[in-house]
Amino acid sequence: MVGGGLCRALNTHAWDIFGAIVILRDNNRRVTLLCRRCETTRQDVWATNGKMLTRYYKHGSEYSAFIKDYDRQEARGYLLTQIKAVEAPREKEHGKGNNPDVRLARKHVARRGDVRALEQPGKTPKS
Numbered sequence: 001m002v003g004g005g006l007c008r009a010l011n012t013h014a015w016d017i018f019g020a021i022v023i024l025r026d027n028n029r030r031v032t033l034l035c036r037r038c039e040t041t042r043q044d045v046w047a048t049n050g051k052m053l054t055r056y057y058k059h060g061s062e063y064s065a066f067i068k069d070y071d072r073q074e075a076r077g078y079l080l081t082q083i084k085a086v087e088a089p090r091e092k093e094h095g096k097g098n099n100p101d102v103r104l105a106r107k108h109v110a111r112r113g114d115v116r117a118l119e120q121p122g123k124t125p126k127s
């Protein structure tokens with residue numbers, strides 16, 4: 001359960017809109033979302049101005065079992081036992097600008113910084 005473990009560990013799902021958005025009798029919209037990692041579904045009702053009216057979750061069976069056994073910290077600990085880790089690259093004293101490992105690591109750090117800059121508490125980053 002690595003994918004769903006990530007949902008538990010990060011307290012967020014990887015939602016995609018699933019199927020059609022349905023126009024309800026009161027003109028509100030029913031939107032069904034599916035997590036591509038753990039198969040949890042979420043059914044929302046949105047007003048036409050985007051206001052969230054209701055939200056209902058149904059966990060996938062494997063994810064349901066997982067969250068009974070693992071709180072968020074335990075889920076992160078579990079992931080650390082399941083996913084291979086590598087040593088951080090060490091900079092060479094000479095010619096460090098040409099070390100491809102260091103360049104790759106710096107690029108990765110910069111990318112993470114970009115993501116953090118987009119995320120604000122309580123707001124969903126726009127994609």
Ligand SMILES: [Zn+2]
Pocket residue numbers: 004007012013014035036037038039040
């Ligand atoms: Zn999920």
